[in-house]
Amino acid sequence: MKNHHKPVKIIRRGGLAKLTGCNLETIRYYETIGVMPEPPRSSKNYRVYDDSHVTRLRFIMRSRELGFTLEEVRDLLALVDGGAQTCGEVQVLANTHLTSIRTKIADLKRIEHVLTSTVAQCTGDDVPECPVIDALTEVA
Amino acid sequence: MKNHHKPVKIIRRGGLAKLTGCNLETIRYYETIGVMPEPPRSSKNYRVYDDSHVTRLRFIMRSRELGFTLEEVRDLLALVDGGAQTCGEVQVLANTHLTSIRTKIADLKRIEHVLTSTVAQCTGDDVPECPVIDALTEVA
DNA sequence: CTTGAGCCTGTACCAACTACAGACACTAGG
DNA sequence: CCTAGTGTCTGTAGTTGGTACAGGCTCAAG
Numbered sequence: 001m002k003n004h005h006k007p008v009k010i011i012r013r014g015g016l017a018k019l020t021g022c023n024l025e026t027i028r029y030y031e032t033i034g035v036m037p038e039p040p041r042s043s044k045n046y047r048v049y050d051d052s053h054v055t056r057l058r059f060i061m062r063s064r065e066l067g068f069t070l071e072e073v074r075d076l077l078a079l080v081d082g083g084a085q086t087c088g089e090v091q092v093l094a095n096t097h098l099t100s101i102r103t104k105i106a107d108l109k110r111i112e113h114v115l116t117s118t119v120a121q122c123t124g125d126d127v128p129e130c131p132v133i134d135a136l137t138e139v140a
Numbered sequence: 141m142k143n144h145h146k147p148v149k150i151i152r153r154g155g156l157a158k159l160t161g162c163n164l165e166t167i168r169y170y171e172t173i174g175v176m177p178e179p180p181r182s183s184k185n186y187r188v189y190d191d192s193h194v195t196r197l198r199f200i201m202r203s204r205e206l207g208f209t210l211e212e213v214r215d216l217l218a219l220v221d222g223g224a225q226t227c228g229e230v231q232v233l234a235n236t237h238l239t240s241i242r243t244k245i246a247d248l249k250r251i252e253h254v255l256t257s258t259v260a261q262c263t264g265d266d267v268p269e270c271p272v273i274d275a276l277t278e279v280a
Numbered sequence: 281c282t283t284g285a286g287c288c289t290g291t292a293c294c295a296a297c298t299a300c301a302g303a304c305a306c307t308a309g310g
Numbered sequence: 311c312c313t314a315g316t317g318t319c320t321g322t323a324g325t326t327g328g329t330a331c332a333g334g335c336t337c338a339a340g
Contacts, residue, residue, distance in 0.1 A: 012286080012287075013286085013287070013288095014285095014286065014287080023328075023329070024287095024329095025328075025329055025330070026327085026328060026329075028288095028289095029327075029328060029329085030328095033327090044287080044288090044335085044336060044337085045287085045288065045335090045336095046286090046287060046288080046336090047287085047288090055277070058277075059276050059277055062275075062276050062277075062278075063276055064327085065251075066251050066254060066255060066276075067248070067251050069326080069327090070326075070327070070328095071326090076273075076276070079273075080273060083268075085268060085270070085273070086265070086266045086267060086268060086270075087262050087263050087264060087265055087266075087267050087268070087269060087270035087271075087272075088262075088263075088264045088265060088266055090262070090270045090272045090273055091259060091262045091264050091270070091272065094255060094258070094259045094262075094272050095259060097255070098252065098255050098256065098259065101248055101251055101252050101255070102252060104248055105245060105248045105249060105252065108207070108241055108244055108245045108248070109245060111205075111206050111207050111241055112238065112241050112242060112245065114206060115206060115234060115237070115238050115241070116238065118234070119231060119234045119235060119238065122227050122228075122230070122231045122234075123227050123228075124227060124228045124231050125226070125227055125228055126226045126227075126228055127226060127227050128223075128225060128226060128227070129227060130225065130226075130227040130230045130231070131227075132227075132230045132231065132234050133216075133219075133220060133225065133230055135202075136199050136202045136203055136206075136216070137195065137198075137199055137202075138202075152317080152318075153317085153318070153319095154316095154317065154318080163297080163298070164298095164318095165297075165298055165299070166296085166297060166298075168319095168320095169296075169297060169298085173296090184304085184305060184306090184318080184319090185304095185305095185318085185319065186305090186317085186318060186319080187318085187319090204296090209295080209296090210295075210296065211295090
């Protein structure tokens with residue numbers, strides 16, 4: 001008969017924030033948009049979390065770090081929650097996301113190329129003539 | 141004595157939108173945030189634009205296409221408006237922007253690499269085990 | 281007994297737009 | 311002359327992904 005009056009360290013919102021590194025308010029935000037479940041409440045109406053919430057929040061954060069939108073995170077979680085997720089379904093989501101990332105990279109590289117070659121023509125002097133301004137002004 | 145009762149085709153908001161490809165509402169937005177000037181109004185309170193507005197809006201749009209934030213656009217315009225802009229000053233703004241673009245590219249490439257190598261391990265089958273889900277779940 | 285920390289709620293704010301409602305203005309057709 | 315359609319005006323709300331703050335409650339320590 002152990003743990004009679006110190007069963008488990010209870011996790012409240014601040015605790016979950018510290019455990020995960022997530023911002024305190026963001027946790028509540030994730031709850032309101034439905035990617036985090038509404039946790040049970042203590043007698044004083046405090047949110048009470050457990051390990052499953054820690055895991056889920058970390059999943060969300062890691063997904064976000066990899067650039068998944070919250071809508072995509074919702075889809076991933078729906079697959080996981082459904083229990084019937086298949087590797088094939090997840091792969092489709094991941095590949096779709098990968099495509100949009102590759103598009104973004106291509107866009108940024110194009111921008112980087114244009115800017116780099118334009119700035120390279122700058123004298124950098126105290127003169128009003130500037131290739132960058134010209135490039136932005138030209139009718140394109 | 142020509143153009144006696146057809147002086148110049150007047151440009152209203154819709155006209156400016158068509159000339160530039162800019163969204164109608166965005167033009168008003170740019171005015172409220174101060175990157176586009178308040179144009180004169182007709183007797184019926186319609187905004188009346190001229191070539192200078194077309195040029196300026198195109199400058200803004202081109203800057204946005206190159207990924208400058210509206211705050212950066214404001215800075216660029218301030219230099220141009222001041223009349224005393226120097227190539228050196230513009231170059232500084234452009235290089236700062238370039239740095240942030242390169243950072244974004246690097247971030248996206250890292251993400252792309254992680255996702256690509258993870259998805260590559262997927263069987264894509266109708267099985268619940270999935271390397272992507274594992275990667276998102278792992279404590280990292 | 282008071283002070284501070286932590287939690288609660290609702291709401292406002294950021295970028296950079298986009299869209300919509302409701303009210304006028306103007307033009308062409310019937 | 312009336313009406314339909316288009317264009318414009320204003321203010322305001324919604325988008326994404328958070329972040330922050332105000333005002334109020336509870337609780338533990340000093």
